[in-house]
Amino acid sequence: MAAMAWFKPKRRDETTPGSAAAPQPSEMPTESVQIEVQLESDDAVPAASRAADAAASGAAAAAAASASASTSASASASASGASVSGSHDEGTRLSEDTTIIGDIATASNLRIDGRVEGDIESGATVHVGGDGAVVGDVHAVRIAVDEGGAVEGAVTVDEAAIGGMVRGRVTANGKLAIRPSGRVFGDVSAAAMQIDDGATLQGRCTMLRR
Secondary structure, eight states: OOOOOOOOOOOTTOOOTTSOOOOOGGGSOOOOOOOOOOOOOGGGSOHHHHHHHHHHHHHHHHHHHHHHHHHHHHHHHHHHHOSEEEETTTEEEEOTTOEEESOEEESSOEEESSEEESOEEESSEEEEOTTOEEESOEEOSEEEEOTTOEEESOEEESEEEESSEEESOEEEEEEEEEOTTOEEESOEEEEEEEEOTTOEEESOEEEOOO
8 A cells, every 4th residue: 555645835935955045136136337427518628629610610601601702793793794685674785885796686675775787687676776886787677766876788677767877778668757867878668758857868769558
């Protein structure tokens, strides 16, 4: 018959002979690590570093200012030296100190206060100022020549008002008006004509049918 033995259950907090007691959580060894953090204020930054940063910022600002000044000067020089100027409403203007050698074709108004050596074709009005001169033929919708202005070449337009000098044939499909200060040396053809007192016309005159 087999012998029966009784065993007493062992509690958790009991230890077996020869073994060390398990440390309690509060008795667990801890190791502390000290970390030192140092924050530097502006006063703590070396003066040389601040000086370098200031110099870099100053150089960048100076470069930007120089670039801006250079751009402004370039734009100013371009504007002051431009021979041709104009806007959408006023058209194009050739200044007094401008001389163009070559033909001009434009769809907008053209005012000439300088000198043009070449033919002009405009889809609007050609206005020759008192200091303007054209050596070449003019084809336009209208032409106006101020006193002192001159055109040496054939003129073909719808309307013409001559207060300066024209040396060449003038053809106006509409009205031709020669002002008191106007001088025309060449044959003229127009559907309607007005010659003021004091005007000069040397050439044959032909009236066109409308």
